Amino acid sequence: MSSTQSKLVYEEVVAGYWESLATVLRGFVPATSFPFLETWVHDEDDASSILNILDAASGAGLSSVTIVVGQATLERMDQGRLREEAAKLGRVREEARDGGLELEVTFRTAPVALHVSPAYRANLASVLKSCSHERGLGTADERPEEGLVLANATREGITLSALIDPKQHVITRAAHRGGRSAVERGIMEGLCQEIEGTPILEAADHGVLRLEHRLRDPLMPRPVPGVVMPENADPALALPLALVRDLLRDYRRQAGYRETLSEYEPAVSAAWMRLSEGEAMERIRRALAANLLGDGVAVVGLEHGRRVTLRFGQGVDAKNQQGRAMAIERLLQDSLEPSLEVLLEPKQDALSIRLKNGARS
Numbered sequence: 001m002s003s004t005q006s007k008l009v010y011e012e013v014v015a016g017y018w019e020s021l022a023t024v025l026r027g028f029v030p031a032t033s034f035p036f037l038e039t040w041v042h043d044e045d046d047a048s049s050i051l052n053i054l055d056a057a058s059g060a061g062l063s064s065v066t067i068v069v070g071q072a073t074l075e076r077m078d079q080g081r082l083r084e085e086a087a088k089l090g091r092v093r094e095e096a097r098d099g100g101l102e103l104e105v106t107f108r109t110a111p112v113a114l115h116v117s118p119a120y121r122a123n124l125a126s127v128l129k130s131c132s133h134e135r136g137l138g139t140a141d142e143r144p145e146e147g148l149v150l151a152n153a154t155r156e157g158i159t160l161s162a163l164i165d166p167k168q169h170v171i172t173r174a175a176h177r178g179g180r181s182a183v184e185r186g187i188m189e190g191l192c193q194e195i196e197g198t199p200i201l202e203a204a205d206h207g208v209l210r211l212e213h214r215l216r217d218p219l220m221p222r223p224v225p226g227v228v229m230p231e232n233a234d235p236a237l238a239l240p241l242a243l244v245r246d247l248l249r250d251y252r253r254q255a256g257y258r259e260t261l262s263e264y265e266p267a268v269s270a271a272w273m274r275l276s277e278g279e280a281m282e283r284i285r286r287a288l289a290a291n292l293l294g295d296g297v298a299v300v301g302l303e304h305g306r307r308v309t310l311r312f313g314q315g316v317d318a319k320n321q322q323g324r325a326m327a328i329e330r331l332l333q334d335s336l337e338p339s340l341e342v343l344l345e346p347k348q349d350a351l352s353i354r355l356k357n358g359a360r361s
Contacts, residue, residue, distance in 0.1 A: 006057065007066040008034055010050060010073060011038060017042045019292065036060035040118065041221035046077040052118065054105055058089055059114050059121035064106040071099030088136050101346035116183050116221040117234045120215040122188040133192035137161040137175045148172060149255050150258045151200075153246030158184060160191070160243040162200070166255045183236050184204075190215060202255070202264040203211050208241045218293070218327030265339070268306050271339040277302055285307055287335050293328050300345055308332065311345045 013034070042057050043049040050067055057065035082103075086092050088105040093272035114121045135148060136159075148163045158178040162171045174192040194211045195203035208230040216233075218225070223233045230237040251257055272280065281302050288294025296316045301309035310328065312321050321344060329342035 006034060006036070006062055007068070008048075008053075009068045009070075009072050010201075012258075013037065013053070014042055014049070021178050023098065027180040029191065036062060044223065045074050046099050047079075047082040047085075048219070050077075050082060050103075051246055053119065054056045054089055055084060056118045057105075058107050058127075059116075059118055062091075062107070064104060066102060068311050069098060069101045069103060078358070080243065114183055114186070115167050115181075116236045119217050119220040119223045120236075121218055124183065124190070127193070128182060128186040128189045131189045133175050133189055133196075134177060134179070134185065135175050136177050137163060137173065137185070143319040145172075147279050149251060151247050151254065153243045153250055154178075155239060155243055155246065156241060158188065158243065160240070160247055162195070162247055162251075163201075164200055164255070166257075169201065169251075169255075169257060169259070171198060171200055184236060184239070187211070187240055188243075191244065195244065198266075200248055201262045204245050205262050207244050208237055211240070212237060213326065213330065218323070218330065222323060268339045269337060272285055273305055275305075277305075280305065283336055284332060284340075287332060288328065291331055293324065293331055297324075297328065306337075306339050307341050309343050309345050353355055 017040075025245055036056050036059075037053065040052060043052060043076065046069075050069065053067060079101075083092065086105050088093045090105050090139065093104040093106075095102040096106075114124055116124060123165075135283075137152075145163065147166070149166050151162050151164055153160045157180065159176065161175045163173040163179075164171050166302055169279035176185075176192055179188055190211050191207060194214065195207040198207070198351070211228050211230065213234050218230070230241050275283070279301060281299060284301050288297055288299065296313035298311045298313070299308060300311045301307075303309070310325060312324070316324065325342050332340045332342065
């Protein structure tokens with residue numbers, strides 16, 4: 001079998017996943033013939049689970065993958081959604097097989113293999129399309145503007161540089177060089193995009209946290225159980241985390257900077273501030289109504305034009321609410337206003353409202 005294609009039986013892969021969870025406890029250990037499934041996690045929604053396999057295959061650089069799906073699985077899942085989403089990845093071939101389906105997807109292009117958690121591959125690939133920050137600062141063509149401090153940090157041959165205004169301690173320009181792989185180049189490009197225009201202390205404290213949030217696909221399984229942080233999300237985030245902290249140390253050394261507490265908040269755009277509270281709330285509700293993330297979610301408040309308070313209905317699993325809230329925050333930031341923050345309504349407040357409504361009835 002070619003190393004750029006693969007054929008698997010979905011039910012066997014799922015059975016292997018559950019068996020591995022029961023015996024190994026540390027997660028799914030795939031058959032050696034399917035190494036691209038190393039970080040794959042089964043989803044109870046079979047269509048989503050199969051799409052995750054396709055995404056893992058594409059991200060691993062396979063030219064095509066064939067998945068055999070049994071009749072029982074086929075009958076209980078949303079076949080239309082599977083076909084529609086699979087068609088976005090490449091050319092789809094279907095063949096009936098013993099009441100089930102043999103699904104082959106040939107990816108449109110041979111993608112660069114991104115050896116990173118599947119949750120980050122799609123957005124990392126988008127970042128790689130334009131590495132506009134991949135250059136050197138302080139060279140003959142990039143001399144620092146007068147009054148700016150050029151800070152540098154280098155580890156494992158990769159350099160992160162920034163021009164910083166010592167009056168406001170804000171990064172006016174960021175750059176990277178030396179990335180040896182697509183993942184390193186994409187991660188560093190994304191980091192430069194995140195920290196440019198922010199205070200250096202904010203960049204060191206939260207730059208990689210915001211990068212992880214931005215790169216993670218909310219429709220994919222979480223990269224690790226529990227709270228996702230740059231320190232535990234994926235090994236690819238360890239180097240940028242160390243570099244941005246080294247960058248702060250170099251700036252402290254050059255500028256005598258001693259501040260340790262960041263109070264930075266991104267500014268609300270003038271266009272968003274011109275909206276009345278009612279207009280802003282209506283736009284938020286429309287954005288949620290147009291997206292599956294908004295199912296079972298109510299917008300109950302908007303504070304200072306930026307802090308959106310949500311209430312989840314009883315049908316939303318409490319274990320998934322925090323991750324869903326983060327995904328909604330990203331949706332609202334991308335579609336409406338970058339400074340928006342999402343908060344969950346305190347449980348006590350929600351209980352009080354229900355009790356008041358009950359007293360009136």
